[in-house]
Amino acid sequence: MLDVHLKKQFDSFNLDATFSAGPGITALFGPSGAGKSTIGKMLGGMLAPSEGHIAIDGHMVFDSSSRLNTAAYKREIGFVFQEHRLFPHYTVRGNLKYGSRRRRDGTPTFKFDEIVSLLDLRQVLDRRPNTLSGGEQQRVAVARALLSNPRILVMDEPLSSLDDARKNEILQLLETLKRELNPTILYISHSISEISRLADSLVLIDKGEIKGFGPLEETLNRLDLFPFSGGYDAGSVVTATVARHDTTYQMSELETAGGRLFIPGCKTAVGAKLRLRIRARDVAISMSEPSDISILNRFKGTLSDHRSGADGMEELLLDVGFPLTARITRQSYEQLNLTVGCSLWALVKSVTISA
Numbered sequence: 151m152l153d154v155h156l157k158k159q160f161d162s163f164n165l166d167a168t169f170s171a172g173p174g175i176t177a178l179f180g181p182s183g184a185g186k187s188t189i190g191k192m193l194g195g196m197l198a199p200s201e202g203h204i205a206i207d208g209h210m211v212f213d214s215s216s217r218l219n220t221a222a223y224k225r226e227i228g229f230v231f232q233e234h235r236l237f238p239h240y241t242v243r244g245n246l247k248y249g250s251r252r253r254r255d256g257t258p259t260f261k262f263d264e265i266v267s268l269l270d271l272r273q274v275l276d277r278r279p280n281t282l283s284g285g286e287q288q289r290v291a292v293a294r295a296l297l298s299n300p301r302i303l304v305m306d307e308p309l310s311s312l313d314d315a316r317k318n319e320i321l322q323l324l325e326t327l328k329r330e331l332n333p334t335i336l337y338i339s340h341s342i343s344e345i346s347r348l349a350d351s352l353v354l355i356d357k358g359e360i361k362g363f364g365p366l367e368e369t370l371n372r373l374d375l376f377p378f379s380g381g382y383d384a385g386s387v388v389t390a391t392v393a394r395h396d397t398t399y400q401m402s403e404l405e406t407a408g409g410r411l412f413i414p415g416c417k418t419a420v421g422a423k424l425r426l427r428i429r430a431r432d433v434a435i436s437m438s439e440p441s442d443i444s445i446l447n448r449f450k451g452t453l454s455d456h457r458s459g460a461d462g463m464e465e466l467l468l469d470v471g472f473p474l475t476a477r478i479t480r481q482s483y484e485q486l487n488l489t490v491g492c493s494l495w496a497l498v499k500s501v502t503i504s505a
């Protein structure tokens with residue numbers, strides 16, 4: 151558990167951030183210049199806050215009121231940065247061994263073999279970092295940080311220097327890591343799709359201010375936070391179970407709390423759970439079930455809430471068996487006579503959904 155209250159003033163930038171993050175992956179999301187890395191640096195003891203406190207698992211590591219400022223290496227915080235920062239003159243094994251540490255209170259720790267297998271590094275243990283691909287280097291950096299057995303791992307834009315294929319590879323490994331070991335991670339990113347895939351909780355920051363935080367789905371569905379949770383790309387995350395793959399049409403059929411959902415063919419095994427991101431702007435509204443329409447995903451539901459957004463848009467929160475957000479023009483909103491509680495159909499084109 152991370153509990154922070156941090157203040158810092160630069161010439162034209164004022165940071166005042168209070169939030170807490172429970173177990174699992176907490177994403178710190180905001181645009182460039184919002185103050186994300188500044189928070190990361192203060193957590194790691196690389197930058198001193200002018201005021202505030204940092205508590206990890208109830209243990210205070212910084213507290214301005216009592217002038218407590220625990221040295222960086224004693225804070226039990228691991229870091230993975232955008233660039234890997236490995237030692238070039240050590241092999242992968244040397245890099246991993248260098249960072250290995252036990253927890254000071256003797257609580258269970260990650261083991262060398264376990265982490266090497268999980269991050270698929272056995273084949274490269276005797277190589278030097280400059281002979282590895284960008285994705286492999288970043289896997290070593292994640293393994294090294296984990297082997298320092300931190301109470302919390304801070305990952306600052308760890309995928310931003312990688313191409314899409316490498317990003318996907320590391321995201322899959324992080325998903326496995328989460329499933330198998332569930333470390334506490336603060337994941338700093340300005341990619342809403344990475345966050346939607348990985349995070350359990352979300353902290354939204356803009357211009358040095360925390361705009362909201364809480365469980366991922368709930369926070370993404372807050373219409374008042376749309377300007378900070380993706381703006382034009384804001385939307386919902388829906389959990390679904392893979393029911394069937396159709397090889398003829400190359401489609402996958404998923405089970406959600408609101409019924410069947412079709413997406414373009416995915417490789418996830420039948421029975422496995424999948425997180426889907428549905429952007430509010432990709433959801434259309436109909437007052438009756440349309441039959442002669444190409445859109446396969448049609449959910450019956452009700453309007454739970456709405457909010458007038460910027461630029462003549464109306465943002466809607468629907469209950470279709472699961473919460474789903476939609477964005478339509480104010481003109482359509484008025485023509486359809488939508489009111490909170492009314493029945494409607496939500497339509498989502500399969501091709502717009504990313505798994």
Ligand SMILES: Nc1ncnc2c1ncn2[C@@H]1O[C@H](COP(=O)(O)OP(=O)(O)OP(=O)(O)O)[C@@H](O)[C@H]1O
Nearest residue numbers: 160161163180181182183184185186187188189340
């Ligand atoms: N040492 C410093 N001196 C002066 N200003 C600074 C310093 N460090 C950061 N800033 C300013 O603080 C603001 C927040 O920077 P920060 O790097 O935390 O943003 P960020 O959200 O991590 O952005 P990005 O996603 O681009 O990395 C920026 O306006 C930056 O110029």
